[in-house]
Amino acid sequence: MTPPSPSISRRGLFRLAAGAGGLALLAGLTGCTPPSGPPIGSGEIDLSFWTHDDAYVRFFTEAVPRAEAASAFRYALGVTKAGAADIVTKLIAQAVAGTGTPDVVGLEIGAFTRTLRGTIASELLTDLTDIVAPFGDDLMSARTAPFSKDGRLYALDSDTPMTVYYHRGDEFERLGLPDTFGTWDDFLATGAKLADSDGVSLGAIATSDPGGTVQTFHVHLLQRGGGLFDAAGEPTLETPEAEDTLRMLVAGVQSGALATVSDMYGPGMQSGLKSGKIIGVNMPSWYSTYGIQPSAPEQEGLWRISPLPRFAGGGGRTGAGGGTGFAVLRDKPASEAGVQLITAAYLDPEQQIKRYRDMGYLPTLRSVYDSPELAALEDGFFGGQRLFEVYRDIVDEAPEIHQSENQSIMDTVLSGHLLRAYRGQATPAEALTDAARDFRGQARG
Incomplete structure (x- = not known):
């Protein structure tokens, strides 16, 4: 790897990295970085690729022919897989050591926050701003903002x-519930009656793990139009949006x-x-794959999705939660x-459909x-519902x-006060x- 640029010394990077969560070397992460040297512009190339999920390994491996057709490279991926938090710890540690960093790394959204300290992101990662500029507003700012700085x-x-x-479509039909609730006030009024009469809850929130406790507050807060931080990274907890959100969850x-x-x-x-x-839950789109289906596979065909009820005070019909950004190490x-x-x-676009x-x-x-192919897809777990129609609508x-x-300080502090x-x-x-x-x-400390 090329050493960090003169604007930040290795000792300075070490201090920043230590503040971002420590530098313990982690067993099992043994990615290999090609020797330092001049930029490679074509030909065969061994690319070190770090990720926390086998699904990304498959997807990028299958994308190699497309990348080869669009470039002058012929790729051999050297894959290393580890936990999401471990990857960023090792990444920073290897940068301090001056060797062994990957060429491409997948950074889970929470782990990415550790690169925001000081100039870690700009010193380690390739700036993609100009590269994506031709896409303009088509590349949604909702998904560039989490992986941006300055x-x-x-x-x-x-x-x-x-x-x-x-939500459980069969249970909603049995109980005479509407497919959608107009507002969270409607939701709460119906939910309180059901809890009293049938011992059934229309939703659930996490209350033990700090990160999970904050996440289930955060996804509702984003829907209301608020956030934990503003674009400058300053906390935004003392707002009408945050108070409305917490008041609804407490009720x-x-x-x-x-x-x-x-x-x-x-x-x-x-x-x-x-x-x-529990016959319903407000969670991100990936929760079907990682939450509901593994937990209750026998309920295939019974579930449905709908837009969220609105907050009376404003906001939209959806929030957001999660994501993984793929970054390229700079100057390698x-x-x-x-x-x-x-x-x-x-x-x-074809790759986005495939993904x-x-x-x-x-x-x-x-x-x-606007893809007709995606709009026509029916999901068997959700009774043949065309889920993409809902996503397109919101x-x-x-x-x-x-x-x-x-972010880690926010998770620790806020979770206790939410409880x-x-x-x-x-x-x-x-x-x-x-x-x-x-x-x-x-x-400040």
Whole structure:
């Protein structure tokens, strides 16, 4: 690897990296970086590729012929797989060591925040801003914002993970419920009655793991038009949007309309889905694959999706949560080849269609939402529903996510105050004010 540029010393990078979460070397991550040298512009190339998910390995491997057809390279991918958090830790550690970094790396959205500290992103990752400029507004800002800093883009997102309301179609029919609720107030009123009469919850939120607890608040907050941070990375908790969101969630928890589970994937959630005690949930589009279907495969054909109920105070019909951005390490011999690979795999409309069909990840190009092929797809788990019709209807309401280098502090601080509000130990306004105060104190430290 080419050493970091003179604008930041290796010792300076070490200090920044330590503040981003430590530099413990992790066993099992043994990617190999080609020797340093001049940029490679064509021919055979060994590309070191790091990711946390086998699905990405398959997708990019299958995309190699397309990348070769669009470039002067012939690729051999050297794949390394590890946990999402481990990847960014090792990436920064190897950058400090001056060797062993990958050429292409997949950074889960939460892990990417660690590159926002200081100049880590700009020193390590290729700036993709000018490369994607020809796509204009077609490459949706809702999915470039999470992987940007100071107006510069450093990774291409794998998904537009809009939140929808998953619900049991058969149970809704049995209980005489509408396919959609007009507002969250309507949802809460119906949910409170059902909890009292049938012991059934219309939704669920996580209350144990700090990250999960904040996420289930955050997806609702984004729908309301708010966020945890603004575009400058400053906290935005003390707002009408945040208070409205927390007030709604507190009312749902205290009435039983919303069940509380340790996390959205564990035994509590699985039991609630299987038993029919939880018959709906607001989660991102990928939750079908990673949450509902693994938890209750026997319920195939019974589920449906719909846009979210609206907040009376404003916002849209969808939120957002999750994503993984693929980045290219800068100033390496294979950097150009890495850029050619990720752009061929992720910015070609046919590849965006393939990604949805193969992985369930929604397009990041707005024009692809007009694809007749995607509109016609029927999903057997959802009773043959054409899910893409719902996503097409709400895509223009997809919110931007702004991130901060201090996301881990926010998760730790905010989760505790959310729990105080759910337990009735603080009003929503008090909980958010206290969280903002504690966040500022810890972030300064």
